[in-house]
Amino acid sequence: MTGVHIVRCARVHQPLSRGARVFVAGRRGLVGSAVWRHLVREGFVDVVGPGSAELDLRDRRAVLDWFESVRPDVVVLAAARVGGIKANATRPVDFLSDNLRIQVNVLDAALRHGVERLLFLGSSCIYPKFAPQPIREEALLTGPLEPTNDAYAIAKISGILQVQAVRKQYGLPWISAMPTNLYGPGDNFHPENSHVLPALIMRFHKARETGAPRVVNWGSGTARREFLHVDDLATACLHLLEHYDGDDPVNVGTGEDMTIREAAELVAKVVGYGGSVEWDTDQPDGTPRKVLDVSRLEALGWSPRIPLEEGLTLTYAWYREQLAAGTLRHG
Template sequence: MEKHSRIFVAGHGGLAGGAILRRLQAQGFDNLLLRRHQDLDLIDQVAVDRFFETEKPEYVFLAAAKVGGIHANNIYPAEFLRDNLVIQTNVIHSAWKHGASKLAFLGSSCIYPKHAAQPMAETELLTGPLEPTNEWYAIAKIAGIKQCQAYRRQYGFNAISLMPTNLYGPGDNFHLENSHVLPALIRKFHEAKISGSPEVVMWGTGTPKREFLHVDDLADAVVYLMQNYDAEEIINIGVGEDVSIRDLAHIVADTVGYSGRIVNDLTKPDGTPRKLMEVSRLHALGWKACIPLREGIASTYQWFLQHQDRFRA
């Protein structure tokens, strides 16, 4: 990419897309094509095709998706499957059709089987059943990977597929019912601290282990790979270390300054027992994460404090 290349960041209003936008701006890319949902509905095939025909993006970061945690995936399976399939199909097809030089598709660590060997190497894809609580989203993302590979094989389209681990950071969703675990814990502990509640209830046993990547690290990796990687094989993006949900809860409590009890709601699901990315392929390409978890949680909490008025619902 050149500094004046026409670059489309699909989903720039979201967590990952917003971080990619910040990274591009920080590196001096100044011809960024940005559209909010109200200006371009990526589910509308005609509108997407018209946008690509008119604006002719040279590079596309496909970070737009319908996302959420276990609860949201359980409640809205049709939307998680349908909306993600349609969004990625429209964007990938129109990018190829109208001559984009390259596209980076962002998938998810949930593409891997529930009981994949740990840490999860890229070769684990499609080797076993998915985690039922988010299989609809996972199937859509797997379809996106295969679309990128198919368009590369049949049309020679340079589409790469990048699989981030669990993300967090500025711009996250802190809704108590449809957010992911880390922002949900930040909000729960903050509100318990403010209200003086003696306890905070946490879903499940607390024993599952998860890997967390700061979204600014993700953005750095994605922009790096857009400039330095051109192959069909998927690439994991992670830190290569994980933490139990119980330990994560204690880190968040310490960060927020909450000293009450942490109670487990054993009627709620745990999800996948462990999700740790194998990132040797990424390291071999010359990139490693650099933001420590405690530091990242502390900065994310400060961002939450500065923007909490938007999370009243």
């Protein structure tokens, strides 16, 4: 298997009109809220994004009717059902069904109404479990997936293929981006469904507040991960919309990784926890290493700006503010 068939297209170097109507699908999630903030900061004056109570993206008729009424010029498809390793492993039907419906509905509606520019956001989990590191975009579909999140990955892969199919059949300059592990304000701090960094922040904060002498984390701590602040991703999204037009998905990350053990030590430092840290090796590690090759995006003139310790400090401050206000997201 040689991967996805690629048809090369010319890159674009054209700023989006700040008066364009931009639909940020999933605007209240971690990614969508960051993209929204960045677009507003960059001078976009017509950014739209109804919440799930106003528009259920799994409802095909509702999505088609909304596009008919609102007619966005640009779409950033950041909406998805997401969760950590336990949620993915125990509820694969939810992750496959919900994400497939969200994607197909939004992409079909955007095509029906001739949306000129669209960015589909996938995930680095689309790549094979044992892909050569750092992972290049060409690794897609070249090997088996990580079993603990294969349902979510399959859904995201289908989104990439649908974007490529639209490019091939209709010639629209739609693109896909594959972010690495994300964190930042707006993250999900559910005790069972959160990703690794919010889970660590929550665990160490609770231990510090209660005076617990030790914290036990999942796995061996030896798995390696790459982390990107969501505000950096938001800048990459706009950069890609204005500078890239190609079939290939584009990796978005830092190109640097660390062990989960090292990440835990850094979170403990930021939180101010001084107790012992232990590891439950009966729990899964997931993919042994996952770091992205970001040379394609770097060649387009983008690079991240927020160092991990600074980003974690900002995220922990946000977490404490939400705890105090009683507005923390748990799902």
